[in-house]
Amino acid sequence: xxxxxSGKTVVVSGVGTGLGREIALAASRDGANVVLGARxxxxxxxxxxxxxxxxxxxCYAVTDILDSDACRALxxxxxxxxxxxxxxxxxxxxxxxxGGLAGADLEDWRKMLDANVIGTLQLTQAAxxxxxxxxGAVVFIGTQSSFHPRLPQSAYATSKxxxxxxxxxxxxxxxPKKIRFxxxxxxxxxxxxxxxxxxxTAKQRKIPxxxxxxxxxxxxxxxxxxxxxxxxxAAVFFISDRARMLTGQTLFVNxxxxxx
Numbered sequence: 001x002x003x004x005x006s007g008k009t010v011v012v013s014g015v016g017t018g019l020g021r022e023i024a025l026a027a028s029r030d031g032a033n034v035v036l037g038a039r040x041x042x043x044x045x046x047x048x049x050x051x052x053x054x055x056x057x058x059c060y061a062v063t064d065i066l067d068s069d070a071c072r073a074l075x076x077x078x079x080x081x082x083x084x085x086x087x088x089x090x091x092x093x094x095x096x097x098x099g100g101l102a103g104a105d106l107e108d109w110r111k112m113l114d115a116n117v118i119g120t121l122q123l124t125q126a127a128x129x130x131x132x133x134x135x136g137a138v139v140f141i142g143t144q145s146s147f148h149p150r151l152p153q154s155a156y157a158t159s160k161x162x163x164x165x166x167x168x169x170x171x172x173x174x175x176p177k178k179i180r181f182x183x184x185x186x187x188x189x190x191x192x193x194x195x196x197x198x199x200x201t202a203k204q205r206k207i208p209x210x211x212x213x214x215x216x217x218x219x220x221x222x223x224x225x226x227x228x229x230x231x232x233x234a235a236v237f238f239i240s241d242r243a244r245m246l247t248g249q250t251l252f253v254n255x256x257x258x259x260x
Contacts, residue, residue, distance in 0.1 A: 004240050006031035009082040011074065013037045013065060013123055014092030018191040019141070021047050022232040023089050028057065030236055035078035035085075037063035037123075038092065065092045065119035071126040078130070085130035087239035089139045090120045097155040109155045116159035121166060128179070135178030137239040140167050141231075142185040142250070148258040164250065171248030180247035182238045184231055187254035188216050191228035221256035 010027045014020040015036040021043075028034050028051045036044050037060065044060040051058045061077040063070045078085045094115035097108045124138055131138070145153055146161040164183055171181040188194050198216075202209040217223055231253045237243055238251070252258065 001028075002030045004030035004242070005087075005236065008086040008239070009033040009035065009078055009084060010087045010089065010239060011035045011037065011078050011085055011127065012089045012091060013063065013074075013120075014090070015047050015060070016040065016043045018193060019186075019189065019228045019231060020091040021050075022191070022228040023091060023235050024051060024058075026229065026232040026236045027089075027239075028052070030240070032057075032087075033082045034058045035074065035081065036060035037065075037074045039064050063092075063123075065123045066115060068122055068126070071123040074123070075126045075130060084133055085127055085136065086134070087137045087139070088124060088127045088131070089141075089235050089239065090123060091141055092119065092123075093141065094159075095153075095156055097153070099152050100154045104155070109158070112155045112159050113162065116156070117162045117166065120163060124170075128174075131179045132177050135180075137180045137182070137243070138170070139235045139238045140164070140181070140183045141235070142183045144185055144187040144252065144254055144258060147185070147260060167250075168248050175247060180238075180243070182243070182246060182249045182251065184234045184238065185250055185252045185254070186226065186231045187220075187252075187257050188225050189228050189231055190225040194225065217255070219257050220254070224255055226253050226255050 010032045012020055012024045015024055015038045024034050024047055038044050041062050048058045048060050059081045061074045063074045094112050097112050140163050142164055143160045145157040167181045167183050198209050198212045201212045234251050234253050
């Protein structure tokens with residue numbers, strides 16, 4: 001354990017088996033009290049037990065970010081347990097709409113925008129009162145597909161691009177109140193979802209899994225798919241005092257695949 005986040009309370013949404021879990025573990029490793037939110041209680045309990053079975057440094061609340069009451073309840077849980085909120089990392093997102101605009105059901109796009117933009121901002125709005133007390137930090141998770149499309153996921157890319165635009169404006173709006181807003185932008189992340197993609201693609205094409213991974217990394221100078229934990233470390237950096245003069249910034253975690 002380090003003391004990078006010692007004394008801070010961090011709320012993490014979208015805690016499941018992938019990035020949300022890794023961010024929660026990284027925040028705890030660096031000394032924070034961690035408050036977990038997600039729709040599935042079994043996932044929340046599993047990660048909470050992994051962080052601290054005693055429950056002294058972790059708590060959770062079942063949270064759908066599309067439910068304003070649930071968003072307020074998550075923040076209230078953090079304030080009641082630990083006395084306040086110092087940071088919010090928004091991981092919860094809808095990712096299951098693929099394809100382009102031609103022939104798309106725009107109702108699916110609407111649901112994605114509701115979840116990834118309105119839902120994220122709804123939870124952020126619920127946290128503002130606590131974050132204003134002593135200043136604080138908010139991190140959004142973007143996607144490199146908003147900047148450099150590789151897969152047919154136009155709806156997802158659009159929603160995350162809108163969230164980045166919100167981040168720029170919120171950084172200006174809340175800077176005077178010492179609340180910082182930043183975004184971490186991953187490319188492919190080596191975690192449960194990409195592992196499954198590699199396995200299924202290799203089976204479908206009847207090629208070794210290493211060949212699928214090589215196709216993914218061929219434009220990455222570092223030659224390796226970033227892990228969920230690499231993205232988690234970037235998010236934790238943004239909420240730490242080491243980033244106290246950083247706001248309105250976009251940090252790509254992509255092994256050099258795309259420069260901007």
